[in-house]
Amino acid sequence: MSENGTEAAQAPQIKMNVLTQFVRDMSFENILAQKGASGQAQPDVQVQVNLDAKKRPVDHQFEVAIKLNITSKNKDDDTEMFILELDYAGVFHVEGVPEDQLHPFLLIECPRILFPFVRRIVSDVTRDGGFPPLNLDNIDFVALYRQEIARRQEEQSQPVN
Template sequence: MADNGGAQPQAPAIKMNVLNQFIRDMSFENILAQKGAQGEVEPDVNVQVNLDAKKRSTEHQFEVAIKLQVTSDNKKGGDKLFLLELDYVGLFHIEGVPEDQLHPFLLIECPRLLFPFLRRIVSDVTRDGGFPPLNLENIDFMQLYRNELARRAQTEQAQAPAN
């Protein structure tokens, strides 16, 4: 028996590379300008985030998408100001993550890496669309993941036959 000096066996090191990132789809509508509305606006911004991850055909490669919908309404009167829809994708090479931890890794760690680029795009698009640049607050991807797990558990519980 080999003596390893009492050290615990080491887990394989996690390797993660961002292979590519890109905008799959994007739409921006300046509703305020289309209506020809003028005057004082007091924006109320609502941000919705959805995440998706899937295995690619190449070994150890995954695709992670952040789907963002940003709407802005005028606090005075509730008129729509703008709508931004963005599907931002990252392609990752990942090795060494245990199978039972892969799903949360893909939906927490990968979006964390993509977020600064997504934030810059949103800022640029809103500014170029005729509004002050919108700098998104940090998104807690861990909490987003936990909320989705809780939502799924509630749905499964509601659909389970009563005994």
């Protein structure tokens, strides 16, 4: 066998399957309707994203969750228009990922697969809630992962009082 053939044979074969995905928790609050307000408003939408991954009791299975907290306020007077909280999870079967690369794999690659479904839910819920559909921009999960690692490192370097 050639050198290249040997190297290819030794490289781990990564396998990933989405076993299931589901809404764990969701809340939508139309604050404008509750206040009886109507009319045109210029929305200022803020989106907070949190990711979570955990090992399941079955070998090679992991649960990955995208948690969104979306608030929309009127740009003119800063009154809240709606709040949407969504916890969306997927169960993945992952094999062949080296241990040192598993954490970033779970928090980057798995959310990329879940995101189109999350985007659709957010669009449908905001539309069905009486607002124009909110089409989320793509999320850079690599940048999000790097920010979280930097935040954790900074947190660990802070002296404990």
